[in-house]
Amino acid sequence: xxxxxxxxxYQVVAQIPxxxxxxxxxxxxxxxxxxxxxxxxxxxxxxxxxxxxxxxHRVVNRNGLLTGKRHFGGTQVMADLLQSxxxxxxxxxxxxxxxxxxxxxxxx
DNA sequence: AACTTGACGGTCA
DNA sequence: ATGACCGCCAAGT
Numbered sequence: 001x002x003x004x005x006x007x008x009x010y011q012v013v014a015q016i017p018x019x020x021x022x023x024x025x026x027x028x029x030x031x032x033x034x035x036x037x038x039x040x041x042x043x044x045x046x047x048x049x050x051x052x053x054x055x056x057h058r059v060v061n062r063n064g065l066l067t068g069k070r071h072f073g074g075t076q077v078m079a080d081l082l083q084s085x086x087x088x089x090x091x092x093x094x095x096x097x098x099x100x101x102x103x104x105x106x107x108x
Numbered sequence: 109a110a111c112t113t114g115a116c117g118g119t120c121a
Numbered sequence: 122a123t124g125a126c127c128g129c130c131a132a133g134t
Contacts, residue, residue, distance in 0.1 A: 004130090004131085005129090005130055005131075006130085006131070023116085023117090024115070024116050024117080025116065025117055025118090028116080028117085028129080029117095033128090033129055033130080034117075034118080034128090034129085035116085035117070035118080035127085035128040035129040035130095036116090036128085036129040036130060037115090037116035037117055037118095037129080038113095038114055038115080038116050038117085038128090038129070038130080038131095039114090039116090039129065039130050039131065040115075040116075041114065041115030041116070042114060042115080042130075042131060042132075043115095043130095043131090044115060045114080045115070045132090046131085046132080056115080059115075060115085061115075061116060061117085062116075062117065062118095066115090067115050067116080068115035069115085070115080071115060
C-alpha cells in the first residue's frame with residue numbers, strides 16, 4: 001500500500017526534524033529516483049488529503065527557495081513557519097540553507 | 109483512454 | 122553564463 005512513490009515521500013517529509021529543511025531532489029534521490037523530484041511536490045500536494053501534519057513547508061527546491069509557498073494558501077505562510085523554526089528567510093530564500101539541509105538517509 | 113501539466117533537477121547546446 | 126530539453130511518476134482534464 002505505501003509502496004507508491006508519493007507515499008514514501010510523505011513518510012520522509014514527516015521525518016524532517018524541527019528547524020531543518022530538505023530538498024525535493026534529496027528526497028527523490030533517497031527514494032531511488034533522482035529525476036522524480038517533481039513527484040515529490042506532487043506527493044505533497046496529495047498530502048493535503050492526509051490528516052497528518054505534513055511539514056511540507058520544510059521542503060524547498062535545491063536553491064533553498066520556497067518554491068511551494070504558493071501552495072500554502074498564502075504568500076508568507078511558508079516563510080513565516082520556517083522563521084518560527086529558527087530558519088532565516090529573506091526574499092523567500094533560506095539563509096544558511098546548506099546548514100539547515102537535512103538528508104533522509106543520514107538524518108543528520 | 110490519451111494527452112498535458114506539475115512544489116524539480118541535471119545535462120546538453 | 123544563459124537557455125532549452127529530457128527524465129521521473131502520478132493525477133487532472
